[in-house]
Amino acid sequence: MLDTVTVVIAALKALGLNYGFLLDARERVAFLRGLGVTLELCALTIPVSLLAGIVLAAMLTSGRRTLAAPARAFVEITRNTPTLVQLYCGFLVLNMVITQQLSQYGGTNPLTPFFWVVLVVSLHKAVFHAEALRAGIEAVPPVTLEAARSLGFSRRQMLLRVELPLAVRFALPALVNNLVDLVKMTALASAIAVGDVTYESIMIWTQRDNVLELLLLILAWFGLLTWLVSVVGRWLEARLRMPGYGQ
Template structure:
């Protein structure tokens, strides 16, 4: 039944100059669907990893301790001022190779896959932007609230976790959502190191069928859907985390 529906859809689109015959081939259809799933997996992993790393970096940047803030600042400047693709190549082609050589010398194999390196590089790249947004939010917390927390006997860590971060998250949420939308699109760099995401699988298909336009339309639609979901989730969080009357 599904094959009949697909054949009907392909035939209906053909007069429009769109060649989607690849969906009638079980192998190519399966590869494309696998690419959609891999892209979704990348997004589901990189989003929480980038947020956790961003919180950690923001805490280091605002810690007031040079031993923490200076390395964090150096990492932020280096990461945000270099292209993600270059970082991915350096991590996978250089760092991964060094790890492989070291482990091979001890009779072990490298367990780190290309998928891991994409998650790590993309998550850390966006984490520095999260950190800057959160740092701005932390610095925007009114001093009177910090003084109230100190009067209650809160330690520096308790102030950060119970006062500064909850407020900073609300202040920085629009910027964080914007960063996450960009992160979803950034996962497309996975194809550069042959991770089987939707972009890589599409390239493999159109090299055989010469249907670049058709597959690009599908890629655009898939990323458009993912970014729309992230944007809507962000809007929902903004509404539900808004403090009535605060800042007005």
């Protein structure tokens, strides 16, 4: 296996691409670990963001001002400010406050940089999920809601059994687009030294002159991940398409 890698690296070097770091065990392990961390970030932020988006959408369409008003304020603030600034505010400000408060009682802050990336990125994309779902909920035909009421459904039952299942189908293209953007957004983890593929690549190219080569690998990795999300999204769209709708 190593011989094959050596041959490939030699061939690429003849083309002017230096992938010699793959022959260094420490750097190779660090890069592969970075790929894994990026995969972990995607695996966690996708379900967390969708769950938070559903909660926000339910609050926005609840008809209760006490729920809709704070949800709307959160949506407007979150989607109108840069994700990187939110990450810095969370990790450098809020995390510091938590650390100081816990230290007064002899405790330590258990929240890691990885946690803050998952939280901030998930909540940031959750507001876009929420808006897509809200539009989907509002697109549910009134006659469908009247039929649900005639069956004695409560507001909660209507949301869970009627509105959300239909809203997800209406909003699925927008949700998939949001998830593709979320995958790319996980690269922000390197800003607070989380060892994702971007951070590990930066650490490697500071010791070698191979920025272009590592950037090509990063692009290929994120291209693969976003392609997989798109494929699953298209499969779900075909699977959940409502027969006769829009025709």
